[in-house]
Amino acid sequence: MAVELPDLKINIGALRLNNPVMTASGTFGYGKEFASLVNLHRLGAIIVKGISLLPRPGNPPPRLAETACGMLNAIGLENVGLEKFLSDKLPFLLGIDTPLIVNILGDTLEDYQQLAARLDEEEKVAALEVNISCPNVKHGGVAFGTDPDMAYNVTKGVRQHFSRPVIVKLSPNVTDIVMIAGAVEEAGADAVSLINTVLGMAIDIEFCRPKLANIFGGLSGPAIKPIALRMVWQVADAVAIPVIGIGGISTPEDAVEFMLAGASAVQVGTANFINPKATEEIIQGLETYLTEKNMASVQELIGRARRT
Amino acid sequence: MQIYQQKAEILRTEKFTGDIYRFSLKAPDIAAEARPGQFVMVRTGEGMDPLLRRPFSVHQVAEGGLVQILFKIVGRGTQLLSRMQSGKYLDVLGPLGQGFTNGENNQHFLVGGGIGIAPLLFLAKQLLKRNEPSAIKVLLGARTEDEIGILAEDFGSMGLEVLSATEDGSLGQKGLVTDLLVPINETRATVYGCGPYPMLRVVAGICHTKGWGCQVSLETIMACGLAACLGCTVLRSDLKGYVHVCKDGPVFNADEVAWL
Structure with missing residues (x-):
């Protein structure tokens, strides 16, 4: 009798994914950049580069610096803007049979609401991921993501203008x-x-x-994995909604760790730069791990380390 | 354009003077697709430190699916790479970016500084398919003969005239490679430059003055090589935005970018 393959399906609210492996925003372009290297149809979800209402040129160079087991970036949210995303980038993604999640960012609450409303009209956009790490220009540059009240307001604003799942990406x-x-x-x-x-x-x-010309930048890669894992553990303990783990995930073993800590799904970021096939290899490795552990479903992993 | 990620066997390693190495890699898909001026991203080891791949221009492709890279030890990544032995495999991604385009003019000047000479050998071979050797001149510059001696010979063996300049006078004229370009009198010419930014800035200025076409291959720190991270930016000549070296380059028309 043939051995049944473990079930990798996962739900994030109303979002149904064939497997829990997504691409982290800003590390996978708009998908097309990786088309000749990765089977895009195999991914759990594709999260594209963060989109703002208007195009942003980004920060002056140098924007990158390599550090021990990691890298710093200060890209400055460079992106093509909403209209060009819809006209130039979305058509390619329409042909990819994988849920598309659009990461959105803005300077004001109104920016986020407008983005949500316009993207709600595009059926292909299965969910939004709200980047609340950018400064709120109307509130003296305080980042939305560092103040609970402002984080609440942005989330509520997007929620009211978008009918499908809303994911909020948190700053550490x-x-x-x-x-x-x-x-x-x-x-x-x-x-x-x-x-x-x-x-x-x-x-x-x-x-x-x-x-970095910007002086400060965001550290990513394997160097931040233990911090991310700890925060996923803490947040999974405190909220009832699904948690998606991000931070230095480069191998199937990393993905398993995050799910054991309580994540329902994971995003692969910086690893895409080093090994463009990382996402596919992680999906394959998850399947192998579950088979070896005699687990029927990837859902058995979620939070398992917390129960022992 | 098709991009490949290949485990490429190191078939041969050569060590030259001046901490310069040439690796011959078996990467048939990349070799078949690569054009002069394009680059590959290479992992320098198995581990997570150093984390990022390193970009290298394609030095040459050869029969049997060979891709050659030429590099100088400048940091930890290239240090680790230099210790690799033939028979080992390297994770190579490519070919990437926009290469040189054949200039319409009847005189071609290949201008290389230091390790920037690497992609010009591949370019010279391609230009020779459509031009007489007398239409192509190679101008090489470095600090000392150590850094370019072997390469000057490679170009010479192709039947091309090679002019050299070294800062210590150990090979050719004493001075900078740009000193070799200034006295040339041609009304129509295309210059293909690769080397340090200050050198390319002078090359671009000379070409602008003389009314020549000028293509330059730029180098920046780079994370992905795939236009995903958007880290490898250079200011546009209109100063209003950025181009990306990995996707829009690494070869640019000199008037596309700002020379600061």
Whole structure:
């Protein structure tokens, strides 16, 4: 008798995924960039580069610095803007039989609401991921993601203008991520994804100046995995909505760890830069792991480390 | 354009003077697709540190699906790479980016500085398919002979005239490669430049003055090579936005980018 393959299907609220492996926003372009390297149809979901209402040129160079087991970036949210996304990028994605999640960002509450309303009209957009790490220009540049009240308001605003699942992406650069997670859950988020990059910097000792033109940048890669795992554990403990784990996930073993900590799904980010096939290899590796452990479904992993 | 991720066997390693290495890699898909000026991203080891791939221009392709890279030890990544032995495999991604285009003019000047000479050998071979050797001149510059001696010979063996300049005078004229370009009198010419940014800035200026076509291959820190991270930016010549070296380049028309 043939051995049954384990079931990788997972639900994030009303969002049904064939497997729990997604691409993290900003590390996979608009999908097409990886088309000759990855079977895009195989992915759990594709999350595209964050979109703002208007195009953004991004920060001056240098925007990157490599660090031990990680990298710093200060891209500055460069993106083509909503209209060009709809006209130039979306058509390719329509042909990909994988749920599309659009990451949105804005300077004001109204920006987020307009983005949500317009993207609600596009059926292909299965869910939104709300990036609340950018500064709110109307509130003196305080990031939406560092204040529970503002995080609540943005989530609620998007929720009211978008009929399908809303995921809120949380920043680790806060005193208490659990409090922010609780606020967005209360505002009606269907899921939270965490963590975004960790604020850091590097200095060039030859030229005696910061390596990034922006001085500070976001640290990503394997270096931040233990921080991310700890925060996923804490948030999964505190909220009832699904948690999506992000932070240095590069191998199937990393993905398993996040799910054991309580994540219902994972996003692969910086690993896409080093190994463009990382997402597919993680999906394959998850299947192998479950088979070896005699588990029928990937859902058996979720939070399992918390129960022992 | 098709991009491949291949486990490429190192068939041969050559060590030259000046910490310069040439690796011959078995990467048939990449070799078949690559054009002069394009690049590959190479993992320098199995581990997570250093994390990122390193970009190298395609130095040459050869029969049997060979791709050659030429590199100088400049940091930990290239240090690790230099210790790799033939018979081992490298994870290679490519070919990537926009390469050189054949200039319409009847005189072609290949201008390379230091390790920037790497892609010009491949370019010279392609230009020779459509031009007489007398229509192509190679101008090489470096600090000392150590850094370019072997390459000057490679171009010479193709029947091309090679002019060299070294800062210490150990090979050719004492001075900079750009000094070799200034006295040339041609009304119509195309210059293909690759080397350090300050050199390319001068090359672009000379070409602008002389009214020549000028293509430059730029180098920046890069994470993915796939236009996903958007980290490898260079300011546009209109100063109003950025181009990306991995996708829009690495070869640009000199008037596309700002020379600061």
